[in-house]
Amino acid sequence: MTTLYWIAGILSAALLVYLLVALFRPERLQ
């Protein structure tokens, strides 16, 4: 269960980082 929490937490944090990069550095994703 704890592993599941960690996976979900890391995934959502990674997604946030990706989204912030997309927002602030859109040229990196184009």
Add this chain to the structure above:
Amino acid sequence: MTATVQVLVYAIVLLGLAVPLGAYMARVYQAPLGRFERVLYRILGVDAEREHTGREYAVAVLVFNVLGIVLVYVLQRVQGHLPGNPNALGAVDPRVAFNTAVSFGTNTNWQAYAGETTMSHLVQAAALGVQNFVSAACGMAVLVALTRAFVRRHAETIGNFWVDLTRSTLYILLPLSVVMAVVLVQQGVPQTFDGHAVAQLVEKHAPQTIAVGPVASQVAIKQLGTNGGGFYNVNSAHPLENPTPLANFVECLAILLIPVALCFTFGRMVRSRRQGVALLVAMTLLVVPFLVLTTWAEAHGNPALSSLAIDQHAGNLEGKEVRFGAASSALWATVTTAASNGSVNSMHDSFTPLGGLGPLVLMQLGEVAFGGVGSGLYGLLIFAIVGVFIAGLMVGRTPEFLGKKIEAYEMKMASLAILVPVAAVLIGTACACFVNETYSTALANHGPHGFTEVLYAFSSMGNNNGSAFAGLTASGTFFATVGGIAMWVARYWIIIPTLAIAGSLARKKVVPPSAGTLPTSGPLFVVLLVGVVLLVGALSFVPSLALGPIVEHLAVGG
């Protein structure tokens, strides 16, 4: 017949009010700064003349929301030391306070607490009530920013968040709420800062305590802002929160009023009223089948009781207020889940399996038909972006929407925005199935119905709806914390890519329509859009629905 007439009257009145309101809102968002506004912004230190880029807009939204959520949390924790607490309520449990703060900040308004016995009047009004206004206004502001992005050419900015927020609150939500609160007070909804009233009964029992407070003001904005968080634990099923059939009609009307009107606002702002109507038709086509399903299922009673000598001519009335009946309850359940509102006038847990399936699926479709104020329409526009891209792949059309080319960047952001709530719902539900708390204290039922209770809870929180299935105790550690995180992710992990798309689209030129352009205000586009929404929803949720309401329907002999 009665159900059909009710729905028709509802639709006619709704449309009659939404058209002028939509035009009014378009004027509000496009008007130059007035004298009052200039003074207000000067006092608040806002440079209203300076517009925001997509990223500045997003940062402003996030900072404003984080601060609001922290404030709501703190007010709940210290309410015992603050005035406006005539019933001497103590501090709210930290897990519940966290869940509630995120819930109201994200416009979800999921309630892991009983309002009348947990929150002081000050917290109800200054924390929850204020968030009801500003979280709704945030959704509207993000929609307006995205709308401007479709219209502007080679622009770096998409509007000023503080101006959009202020205008949504002061010129739209506040006046409508005042009018509605007065109507509700006239119908018998309490509005007072006094403590609980005590009634001496004729029988020689203990006196009855009647919870009252600033109810009417809370109920008005909870419906208009698609918030849904009620003053009372049983929400709009409570006779003091929803006392008469007229109050019920007005509240039900208020749920969809702004989401529908915003379609007309969008049409006016992009200078294509047909486009706004096309989006409204798509939303309606998505909702009507589930309205028919839920109304039909509830009108036909519980199939498990059909072999017994029980009169079910009035439909399945378990968990429903007899004064509203099956038809009004089914209409409300559909409207409140379609609109990301989440208030209830009956207990969805007691619906028949198919009757409960309708509200559940409407949330799982991503709250885009009609969705929350602002968030519903920007969610549907995200689907529209994916839709025109798919049309481009399938029939060789140029992927463009309202003259703006849809490219890889927009598609990446749109795909993430669509998949985030799906992940929040499914991962949250999967985790809940592993936790002891679910089986020991949370669930009222086990088997397929119990699974539906969990699936419903995360479908509600993971799509910022907020309605509860009623059979689940959600104040435990797991549901309060993981649910809070799911609500947080489902709101802001969508707003960020939406504003990223807005910033990108605003910078693009407008391409004139050509032979390769798919008209986005015609029936083909509407069908395509509805198809994309249904397909994403079906691919994501049919397996989980099969384990819950579908197998339950088969088990009860439906």
